[in-house]
Amino acid sequence: MHRPRKEMIAETRAKLIAAARRAFGTIGYAEASMDDFTASAGLTRGALYHHFGDKKGLLEAVIAEIDGEMAVRVNEVASRAPTRWQHFVDECTTYIEMALEPEIQRIMFRDGPAVLGDPAQWSNANACVGSMTDHLTALQGEGVVVPSVDPETAARLINGASSQAAQRIANSDDPEATSKIVVAAFKQLLEGLLRKPASQQS
Amino acid sequence: MHRPRKEMIAETRAKLIAAARRAFGTIGYAEASMDDFTASAGLTRGALYHHFGDKKGLLEAVIAEIDGEMAVRVNEVASRAPTRWQHFVDECTTYIEMALEPEIQRIMFRDGPAVLGDPAQWSNANACVGSMTDHLTALQGEGVVVPSVDPETAARLINGASSQAAQRIANSDDPEATSKIVVAAFKQLLEGLLRKPASQQS
DNA sequence: TCAATTGGCATACGAAGCGTATGTGAGTAG
DNA sequence: CTACTCACATACGCTTCGTATGCCAATTGA
Known part of the structure; x- marks a missing residue:
């Protein structure tokens, strides 16, 4: 199976974006802790840095x-x-x-x-x-x-x-x-x- | 002498505002380290907190x-x-x-x-x-x-x-x-x- | 003039948060 | 089946912030 792999990755990206969007939209970018909102998506900052480079990259997404x-x-x-x-x-x-x-x-x-x-x-x-x-x-x-x-x-x-x-x-x-x-x-x-x-x- | 005292205080405030203004105007608010720009004014964060409460208060000034x-x-x-x-x-x-x-x-x-x-x-x-x-x-x-x-x-x-x-x-x-x-x-x-x-x- | 007091500012300490380096395990190719 | 890739987690050090505390000069009142 080639798909499940890609799907999991896409899902991870989507979850990060969704979690960040919620955090940025409520408490704001500066106040949003990467540890906090990645955890709320069931992930860690490791995933964030891997996919988006840094906090700004995630904001761009x-x-x-x-x-x-x-x-x-x-x-x-x-x-x-x-x-x-x-x-x-x-x-x-x-x-x-x-x-x-x-x-x-x-x-x-x-x-x-x-x-x-x-x-x-x-x-x-x-x-x-x-x-x-x-x-x-x-x-x-x-x-x-x-x-x-x-x-x-x-x-x-x-x-x-x-x-x-x-x-x-x-x-x-x-x-x-x-x-x-x-x-x-x-x-x-x-x-x-x-x-x-x-x-x-x- | 009553003046020198008041003048020193006003000068301190002015120096902090000037230093912050320079830092905020160039590298930006978020990137401006309070330790750095207070030091550039020959002061410490102690003076900043005393006069302006916090970083935002200084920005307001x-x-x-x-x-x-x-x-x-x-x-x-x-x-x-x-x-x-x-x-x-x-x-x-x-x-x-x-x-x-x-x-x-x-x-x-x-x-x-x-x-x-x-x-x-x-x-x-x-x-x-x-x-x-x-x-x-x-x-x-x-x-x-x-x-x-x-x-x-x-x-x-x-x-x-x-x-x-x-x-x-x-x-x-x-x-x-x-x-x-x-x-x-x-x-x-x-x-x-x-x-x-x-x-x-x- | 001298003690008491105020308050302007520095120092010290603890708590986050960030970025990087490194580890690990699951999927994939030859 | 073996070796490699890669998605993601963990661990560490550094910087920054806020507060609590200390110190010294200036002021006040007698």
Whole structure:
């Protein structure tokens, strides 16, 4: 039998990622003891070092997994929507909603950048921004969005605003009410990208 | 003599903050050994714990200092400018320029949020956002900015976009050229806040 | 001026946590 | 069946952190 072997290895990797994800998402990367969360997966640090090199390597793996999940969720919501612009806006607001989840917020927007540096430089995790960039490019082709902005740049800026939006909602006393206010402001900013019907440039 | 005593204490605090600021700004908060950088100031961890409680407390002090400096610099640039809207835009771009400095980027936008949490909740360091909020409020009063957005929320979102803008420029191969592209996209987003002359809403 | 006291800062100690070097046993190939 | 590979555990030393304790200069009050 060749399979059981490979399957066990894959399972070990998966268990480590799952355990680390739980730890990173709750108590945070810095506070998460490798001894503790590997033990919670029924393993030791030996397995961790073997598969991921070090703690940062494991974080990268966790981030890649989450990024993949986020991309799927964004695309699901994005698929339905009357216009492409609406599609794009939905994508952004979905992004904000996901960033509300403590695990995503902590790992993707807080500890991740602190430990691994600028997310734009992450080799494995940029599916969401890539999707937004594609839509902006298409919208420019359709004449909906002003042609002067660089799509990827705009996507990154929007990404930054989304992160702040999510934090503001999450830390609010009244998330429901705050959400309305924040999303409204966010959409208002997005309108800056739209080509205005009559006049132009200020 | 009552002064020398107080002066020595203040000097000790200042030396600790300066040493920590240097360490945090270069190698980063996590990698900065308290033994090392206190020694570089001719002191020990004893002084650090006495004055700041712990490493995080010292980081807070460093952040408060930097925030104060940033507020001064923003206000300097802000003072001259023909219109209030231009004033506001200049404020934002100055903010981006400051975020380009490695020390500020690392401490204020990377390690700070990772260690202390959402910057919006920092009690001592919010001068810059406060200033932007004030200007947005005034601009709404003048009818320049759409009345529907919450000023502080907008300021926070812009802040997030600024941070991303700075990172994008800083990590670029050609910062000069990238800067133009990024700032252009940033300003475009800001225009979403402007009340349009003729039509409205899309 | 001199004792008592405060408090600023250093030293000493214990507890984790991390990374590496090494060991071991199960699977695999020739 | 033997030798090798490799997934993973164990063991060790180093660094770092937090606290408990000690010391000495500066201040205070008589």
